[in-house]
Amino acid sequence: MDSIAILDFGSQYAQLIARRVREANVYCELFPWDALESQVLEIDPKGFILSGGPASVYAPNAPQIPGYVLESGLPILGICYGMQALTNALGGRVAPSDEREYGPANLETVLPNPIIEKGWHKVWMSHGDRVEVPPVGFEVLARSGNSPAGFIGDIPRKYYGLQFHPEVRHTPEGAKFLRRFVIDVCGINPDWTPESIILASIDRIRDQVGDGKVLAAVSGGVDSSVAVALVHRAIGDQLAAVFVDNGLLRQGEVHQVISAFNQELGIELVAVDAVEEFLTALRDITEPEEKRRVIGETFIRVFESKAVDLGGADFLVQGTIYPDVVESQAADRSKVDRIKTHHNVGGLPEDMQFELVEPLRYLFKDEVRAVGETLGFPREMVWRQPFPGPGLAVRCLGEVTKDRLARLRAADEILRAELAEAGLLIIESREDGVKGTAQAFAVLLPVRSVGVMGDQRTYQEAIALRAVTTEDFMTADWARLPHELLARIANRIVNEVQGVNRVVYDITSKPPATIEWE
Numbered sequence: 001m002d003s004i005a006i007l008d009f010g011s012q013y014a015q016l017i018a019r020r021v022r023e024a025n026v027y028c029e030l031f032p033w034d035a036l037e038s039q040v041l042e043i044d045p046k047g048f049i050l051s052g053g054p055a056s057v058y059a060p061n062a063p064q065i066p067g068y069v070l071e072s073g074l075p076i077l078g079i080c081y082g083m084q085a086l087t088n089a090l091g092g093r094v095a096p097s098d099e100r101e102y103g104p105a106n107l108e109t110v111l112p113n114p115i116i117e118k119g120w121h122k123v124w125m126s127h128g129d130r131v132e133v134p135p136v137g138f139e140v141l142a143r144s145g146n147s148p149a150g151f152i153g154d155i156p157r158k159y160y161g162l163q164f165h166p167e168v169r170h171t172p173e174g175a176k177f178l179r180r181f182v183i184d185v186c187g188i189n190p191d192w193t194p195e196s197i198i199l200a201s202i203d204r205i206r207d208q209v210g211d212g213k214v215l216a217a218v219s220g221g222v223d224s225s226v227a228v229a230l231v232h233r234a235i236g237d238q239l240a241a242v243f244v245d246n247g248l249l250r251q252g253e254v255h256q257v258i259s260a261f262n263q264e265l266g267i268e269l270v271a272v273d274a275v276e277e278f279l280t281a282l283r284d285i286t287e288p289e290e291k292r293r294v295i296g297e298t299f300i301r302v303f304e305s306k307a308v309d310l311g312g313a314d315f316l317v318q319g320t321i322y323p324d325v326v327e328s329q330a331a332d333r334s335k336v337d338r339i340k341t342h343h344n345v346g347g348l349p350e351d352m353q354f355e356l357v358e359p360l361r362y363l364f365k366d367e368v369r370a371v372g373e374t375l376g377f378p379r380e381m382v383w384r385q386p387f388p389g390p391g392l393a394v395r396c397l398g399e400v401t402k403d404r405l406a407r408l409r410a411a412d413e414i415l416r417a418e419l420a421e422a423g424l425l426i427i428e429s430r431e432d433g434v435k436g437t438a439q440a441f442a443v444l445l446p447v448r449s450v451g452v453m454g455d456q457r458t459y460q461e462a463i464a465l466r467a468v469t470t471e472d473f474m475t476a477d478w479a480r481l482p483h484e485l486l487a488r489i490a491n492r493i494v495n496e497v498q499g500v501n502r503v504v505y506d507i508t509s510k511p512p513a514t515i516e517w518e
């Protein structure tokens, strides 16, 4: 498969560049700028994209464009720092600057070129230094008020430099510019589609596994579900997929997961009812980290004993996705083969040795979802909001009991149903902005307050509603849900859920709060 290598010079947007290229149906991988040449060339790139970065090309030890990139004769697109490094390497001049140009700019095309058409274009700038004199052979192809060399290129050599950031949404035509570079300039056939991803994954899984036995833990989350479905496509009955019902899932979820696998995908899940085991282990525990520890430990015990019942296995499926890989990409990618398995769904056996099968290792979340839909998962499952491994235990503040879980589940279901009805239960990026909630749930508080129902005094627990918008879950803002909707949800909860007489809405952002309450 034709591919693009993206060298990361320390840009906060490097993953976005990769996502835009993938959205153009072109495979690409992201490497640290100083990755081993052999590692980068292994993907047989048909072109390079050099990302932005915080350094100045004249700073001591500033990252340089590796020699093999310039010697390859392949097309190069430098973005921001990447453009400045390219200019510097090829003998042009970069002007240091103390002031950053940050924000929108209008770019005017001055010479015909294969990437940006004639006319004016809105672009997003974020740079300090800028190119003063392009290298010999380069021409200014477009400029903006503050960047006389906003876009430069040596068209015959297929070398280009963009001062602005095409990868961010603030550059509305940016994705198109990147697509033209990878498809028209590099000549790549855009064949990276969910169908081709599935076919390639199947081959890779078969190669890796041979006739070995494979075990998987399904949590109901998108990643583990899609990973398991791909492995099943590849090796069928050599796979045993275990679903542990820990009693901490949301209303209807156990049934939804089992029936999605059985009916839509024809995969027989080995369901383990471990509800009593988890609840017994959680008895009297109120401290959040202790809850997590106990749940992780119980999961391992249950999974291990099931694995033994099933006669063991050589391989374990894990739903690692590309952003996890990029973040831990410390140069040595070969290390990941035979390692002890630890945390994913809720902790995995420490002392069992499995080789990991990671079919989503090179996929972004949106690609995992697209593959999921193509494999036949229902939409609600593919677009499901993230759900923490310890489940409702960390949303049931205080003691986790069967009754309190039932109360929480009922309230949570009302919130979710009303949000779904209002079209706000999934996050959608649209032309007019982002709509919906990235995560929304109910929290049962271990606090009782006085209320009045009919003529009766009540003294019952409270529910907090939490709904946030976020892109990365590292920071988040509380969702500005319509008051009418909040009123309806609160009303329904106090009327329909036994033991709850008060509903509050959490209006803290993260930081200083976190998304979950525990």
Ligand code: XMP
Residues within 6 Å of the ligand: 292, 386, 387, 388, 389, 390, 439, 473, 510, 513, 514, 515, 516, 517, 518
């Ligand atoms: P916080 O509460 O830290 O949550 O703002 C950020 C994201 O992580 C999820 N989360 C967890 N996921 N195990 C998980 O698998 C956990 O123990 C856990 N705690 C928080 C949370 O739901 C949110 O998406």
